[in-house]
Amino acid sequence: MIGNRRIVLGVSGGIAAYKAAELCSRLVQAGAIVDVILTAGALRFIQPATFNALTHRPVATDPWQPWTESAAGHIALAHNAAAIVIAPATAHTLARLALGLADDALGLVCLASQAPLVLAPAMEANMWRHPATQAHVATLIARGARVVGPEQGRLASGLSGEGRLASPEAIVDALQSALVHNASLAGRIIVVTAGGTHEPIDPVRFIGNRSSGRMGFAVAAAAARRGAAVRLVAGPTQLATPAGVERVDVETAREMLAATQTAVADADALVMAAAVADFRPEVELTRKIKKRPGDEELDLRFIRNPDILATIDRPGLIKIGFAAETDDLIENAERKLRDKHLAMIVANDAVATIGSDASQATLIRAGAAPVALPPLPKDVVAERIIDQLAALLPPRDAAP
Template sequence: MNRNKNILLGVTGGIAAYKACALTSKLTQQGANVQVIMTENAAKFVSPLTFQALSRNPVYTDTFDEKDPASIAHIDLADWADVTVLAPATANIIGKLAGGIADDMLSTVLLATQSAVYIAPAMNVHMYAHPAVMDNMKKLESWGYHFIEPGEGYLACGYVGKGRLEEPESIITAIEQHQAKKALFSGKKMLVSAGPTQEKVDPVRFFTNRSSGKMGFALAEAAAKLGAEVVLVTGPVSLETSNKQIKRIDVVTAEEMYQTMHDHFPASDIVVKAAAVADYRPKQVYEEKLKKQPDDWYVEMERTKDILQSLGEKKEHQFLAGFAAETTNPIEYGMAKLDQKNLDAIIVNNVAADGAGFGGDTNIVTYVNKFQQKKEISLASKQDIADKLLLLISHDMKDEPN
């Protein structure tokens, strides 16, 4: 997979820099075009000449050392790269990247490149576990950077634990697997709904539910990472989106979500309705705030449109999946929806179970496809569950049993 690929390798100042030599050699042997950027501290561990000999290319160490007057090196390299790899990545370079700092050749290129960036950390076990480092990595991951976790073992500092740079072979395998996975939904258009809706009673009151939107947002993020062009239709939530492949559309009411989903449905290849849409709304909406009454107050409700069923009725080429949040006989009710609403898959979760339900960062689901094959996904983060669900959807789009 790496033949003729332009790979930019960033080497930072850690004892594990010697492993970057082997990484350079293996990538070059696979036919990749490798350019190396070293930090000043990295050059104290391994000579730039070593990387020059292994890559058969000049090594970059200084932002102001312009080797070609016809171009600006740090922009040229940033544009040239198909893939960028940081190995080893110290706590320092991770912090710089998370903070948007560009004070040397490597950090400047990292801010300028639009290529996929893979970060292989290497540091002391306590440094790796420090809250600042962990927060920086989470921030970068949310921005679309990819981490290759360090291994556990004996470290140069004498400690035994997590922080050892992964072996070159493992780094290459991780990149190849991710690149192959990234193309899974390439060229596909995906429509996802997320969050609750709000149904107005008067200027200060509305009916809603406990949905946080986290599951739908996780699906949108995961789909974008797999190469899909994503439209995310969300009710009122406190979540943010940063991936450029996600077009976010904010709505408030069930009617607004209905209209927006139908507007984008014809052009979509994959549709996942993860939103918790209100089944009912107040029949009468008051323009002025209702004053407190001495007696009980009754609100007459009317049905909202069933978005999922209406999409199932119009389905042509689309793969259509929905969520069934249940508390009683979840699989039975979920499978009934699968048939009634002409779905290709239903994702069932018992919102009363520990670790599942609204608002949390974890979930437990059962995926049931149109062949009535079930796949249980045990307690995991919503991000992990989103990844697994999309792999199942990809499988079923080929009409293959799971």
Template sequence: MLQGKTIVLGVTGGIASYKAAALCSKLAQAGADVRVIMTASATKFVAPLTFQTLSRHDVAVDTFDEKDATVVQHIDLADSADLVVIAPATANIIAKMAHGIADDMLSTTILATEAPILVAPAMNVHMYAHPAVVDNMRTLRNRDISFIEPGEGQLACGYVGKGRLAEPEEIMAAIGRMLNPTKPLAGKRVLVTAGGTMERIDPVRYITNDSSGKMGYAIAEAAKRMGADVTLVTAKASIAAPTGMKVVRVESTLDMMDAVLARFEQTDIVIKAAAVADYRPAYPSDIKIKKKDDTMTLELVKNPDIAQTLGERKTTQFIVSFAAETNNGEQYALDKLKRKKSDLLVLNDVTVPGAGFGTDTNIVQIFDGTGLVAALPQMSKRDVAERLLSLVAERLDGRAGSDA
């Protein structure tokens, strides 16, 4: 699987460094050319000789310790890498990466490389949850840097929680996926709706909801990575829209419906992740409404149901709907799935910490017409997107098989 691939393995200063030795061994056994860079702190936990023996290469530690006069070592390592793996990744190296700091061999190599990067964090549970670390990881994810989630359990510091370095086998599997990516949606045209629609009261006021667009954007990016031709129809969102796909910006529910219906016949898969307004003002004003009386009555009219309209019009399209609920979630989800004739429905309880609007993580249940298909624990929205689209791809394969 890794024959002929050059893996730059960055090892930073944490007790989990000993697992990096096992990872180095597995990479070498799989045929990879492993080039190890250690931070000075990492050498306090594991001797460079260990990695030198396992990789059959000198270990780079000091930026100024140039062993080959014909090259600049950190540039040579950066250019030669097919993949850079940082395991374990401390809060310190994650912060350096997020802010472009290059003050040692590893951080300068990371800044210089154009290879994909896989980060395997390992740290105390409270450090991992600290807002600064969370923000830094969000910044790196937005730059297409991949992460493998740490495990939960007993930590070296004595705490129990999330922060354990992923096992070498898990990291190997992630490396395999990155270097040999499958494209299960190649040739498929995917339309994703995202964000929260806005219904104008007047030119300066509107009705909206708490949607950040993060889940829909993660799905659009995952579909692109899986080989799909992606169109993203997005309303208001709190983050920048992803690149490398057609982005259609809309404001209201009616705008979104028009944009989706105009493209529906040419679409293979529709993922309805947007949070659309159920009602809109009956008489929006063209000018700013002035404050006069102590009370104001706003008449609302029902918006058309985009998902239900698509369900009624679909021919061969595969439709995935979302439901954000606060109570009786499963009951409402199954009813919505049936009424809207969706193929899958993704339910999340927005009252649960770590799920719903504005978060970088989600906790979802996925239903089809027979009931619960999958219950995903708390994970990044990127991971939820990949799990969901893998399930969609499997269902599409099943359709093709039954047609044959």
């Protein structure tokens, strides 16, 4: 998997920079074409000559240096890389990557590349635990980066704690799986629904819910990052369409059903993250309701909307549902999983999750023990859901 692949190895300025030479040597021995980029911090610890000798290739240190590969060296490196691995990744480099700063060769290459990114942080334990570092790591994971380590053990300070660079074996393993994983949904068609629905009462009023659409949009973005063709059926929301995603906007449950039915015709999977209104006003008035003197009450009669997840049941279609409940969450989710023939259901506390950026979800697969996730940003939960979906899809040659 690594043999003959072009790997960019970024080294930043931590005390573990010397260990990057061992990693570099292993990658070269595995047959990779390794382009090394050193940050200004790394240059305080280790010299380009070490990597130059190991890779037989130029080592990038300064975006202004004359490039040997082409006129725009960092862009060529970024576009040609099969993967980028940064080891060690300092707290400072993690922060710069999370912010998308491009003031050195490594930042530029990371920003200009769509290759999978593997980060091996190494630092003093308090630096690693600091909320700033943790927030940057969460942001990078949400964007699809893989983080390996840091490990527990003796640190350069002499103290023991979490902060040691992961072993070269663990970093190479993470790199291998990033190379496989990155294309894990290539050739697949995934339909995702997102947001709430608006059910009209009269020409100016509707009944809706507090769903923001963030979970479904995050799932669509995560599936697109893994190479799937993604069709997103979105209820009313202000959110921007994720890169590479085809979007259809709908308003009511019935419009969502029709658009989803069309979208799943040749799809491999349906992820139904939308919060669809169970009921709609029986009649949509063509004229605005006016209040008249003496009107103290308004009666509206509601009728059932179609159940999209139950209605769409095509053989071979993998269906993933969501259950947002205020009571008896797991029991209700498990019932929904069985009744609607789902491959998996994502159970969430309705009050904590709807309209929020974070979610505390439990992933329940038919016939498997539920996986309770800690509170995580929705982007990270979306990555976990897509991990499960990739595992649920039948092997490529057996796919419909």
